[in-house]
Amino acid sequence: MRTDLFQGHDYFNMDDLLTEEQKLIRDAARAWVKQEVSPIIEEAAEKQVFPQHLLPGLGEIGAFGPYIPVEYGGAGLDQISYGLLMQELERCDSGLRSTASVQSSLVMYPIWKYGSEAQKTKYLPKLATGEWIGCFGLTEPDHGSNPGGMITSYVEDGDDVILNGAKMWISNSPFAQIAVVWAKNEEGRIHGLIVERGMEGFTTPTMKGKWSLRASDTGELIFDNVRVPKANILPEKSGLGAPLGCLDSARYGIAWGAIGAALDCYDTALRYSKERIQFGKPIAAFQLQQKKLAEMITEITKAQFLTLRLGQLRNEGRATTAQISMAKRNNVDMAITIAREARQMLGAMGIMNEYPIMRHMMNLESVITYEGTHDIHLLITGMDITGENAFK
Numbered sequence: 145m146r147t148d149l150f151q152g153h154d155y156f157n158m159d160d161l162l163t164e165e166q167k168l169i170r171d172a173a174r175a176w177v178k179q180e181v182s183p184i185i186e187e188a189a190e191k192q193v194f195p196q197h198l199l200p201g202l203g204e205i206g207a208f209g210p211y212i213p214v215e216y217g218g219a220g221l222d223q224i225s226y227g228l229l230m231q232e233l234e235r236c237d238s239g240l241r242s243t244a245s246v247q248s249s250l251v252m253y254p255i256w257k258y259g260s261e262a263q264k265t266k267y268l269p270k271l272a273t274g275e276w277i278g279c280f281g282l283t284e285p286d287h288g289s290n291p292g293g294m295i296t297s298y299v300e301d302g303d304d305v306i307l308n309g310a311k312m313w314i315s316n317s318p319f320a321q322i323a324v325v326w327a328k329n330e331e332g333r334i335h336g337l338i339v340e341r342g343m344e345g346f347t348t349p350t351m352k353g354k355w356s357l358r359a360s361d362t363g364e365l366i367f368d369n370v371r372v373p374k375a376n377i378l379p380e381k382s383g384l385g386a387p388l389g390c391l392d393s394a395r396y397g398i399a400w401g402a403i404g405a406a407l408d409c410y411d412t413a414l415r416y417s418k419e420r421i422q423f424g425k426p427i428a429a430f431q432l433q434q435k436k437l438a439e440m441i442t443e444i445t446k447a448q449f450l451t452l453r454l455g456q457l458r459n460e461g462r463a464t465t466a467q468i469s470m471a472k473r474n475n476v477d478m479a480i481t482i483a484r485e486a487r488q489m490l491g492a493m494g495i496m497n498e499y500p501i502m503r504h505m506m507n508l509e510s511v512i513t514y515e516g517t518h519d520i521h522l523l524i525t526g527m528d529i530t531g532e533n534a535f536k
């Protein structure tokens with residue numbers, strides 16, 4: 145196990161545009177990750193388990209609900225701080241960031257934005273500390289890119305509803321205490337329900353066999369006549385726009401997270417290229433290797449500014465879904481390209497778990513697919529600029 149030697153890279157002095165608070169939050173998260181996560185992340189990925197002992201620490205650094213108001217247990221931070229936290233987590237591992245993203249944007253966000261006061265006070269403080277973990281059930285076995293076609297549904301029965309159906313590919317489901325589940329009512333309208341572990345007929349089988357995002361637990365959600373109190377339905381928003389609103393927040397976090405993974409690959413390749421001697425000189429002295437490094441830092445820098453601007457727009461409540469889509473698509477693609485190039489720069493060592501690059505590369509194959517695939521985000525941009533819907 146190597147010491148985590150990561151150093152940030154800020155080629156265009158972006159730090160000058162950050163507040164002292166934002167820098168402090170980022171640096172504290174980086175220090176925590178180096179101390180608590182870097183030493184164990186390779187083993188967790190190899191064993192294919194999420195290291196649950198990290199949950200309280202994630203709560204302490206503010207990674208669960210960073211922008212949720214303090215009165216509900218959140219950190220009350222701005223959107224750029226949220227982004228920087230996601231960057232630092234994914235700098236170590238996309239699975240670590242996924243757990244925080246799901247908790248913050250896909251569980252706490254809908255409860256905060258669409259929930260009743262009773263739901264907010266019951267769930268948010270425990271989710272903020274990591275005492276409870278949540279998951280988000282939208283994708284189904286037969287409905288991925290087209291979630292509006294979902295078949296999970298419920299019927300009313302007195303003060304309760306009876307829920308039936310199944311969700312697949314659900315991050316954190318195997319150990320989550322609650323699930324925010326999207327299901328159709330008797331009129332076919334989509335609503336969010338909070339389903340709690342222990343409700344009869346509700347099970348969460350683990351999905352094994354992933355070569356990607358191995359340090360994140362993924363599972364199913366099965367509902368077999370689950371009786372859910374009507375009080376657990378999120379009252380303030382319904383329709384497909386409700387889950388899509390959560391995805392905006394999560395995709396924004398991914399845009400920052402992908403920069404973190406790219407930075408780690410670049411940093412590793414840069415250091416290695418200065419140390420590795422071939423033909424009597426460091427490989428960093430060869431033009432071909434310099435081209436790779438120069439292109440990496442150029443792409444990282446472009447992504448940093450695109451995403452910082454997006455954060456400013458989100459702070460002002462002006463970021464559009466299409467802008468978020470473009471940033472998620474661009475940055476994940478940028479990160480996966482850098483991971484592939486960086487892996488080659490390390491030669492045979494690039495495939496070893498002594499270095500993080502291969503793990504990042506495999507992780508990013510999930511990140512480029514979930515929360516809207518690379519192709520789907522292109523169609524969102526296409527629709528935005530032409531006014532033509534090419535989805536169907």
Ligand SMILES: Cc1cc2nc3c(=O)[nH]c(=O)nc-3n(C[C@H](O)[C@H](O)[C@H](O)COP(=O)(O)OP(=O)(O)OC[C@H]3O[C@@H](n4cnc5c(N)ncnc54)[C@H](O)[C@@H]3O)c2cc1C
Nearest residue numbers: 280281282283288289313314315510514515517519520535
């Ligand atoms: C590790 C992991 C964790 C996940 N966690 C969660 C979670 O917590 N909660 C959750 O709800 N979901 C989760 N997902 C699911 C994820 O969001 C879906 O996998 C994703 O939306 C794509 O759906 P799909 O896999 O069914 O692919 P499909 O929708 O079947 O797409 C297959 C291919 O067809 C393309 N395609 C589809 N429609 C079109 C079209 N109209 N035009 C052109 N091309 C098209 C796609 O781009 C893709 O390349 C997770 C997935 C992974 C891998």
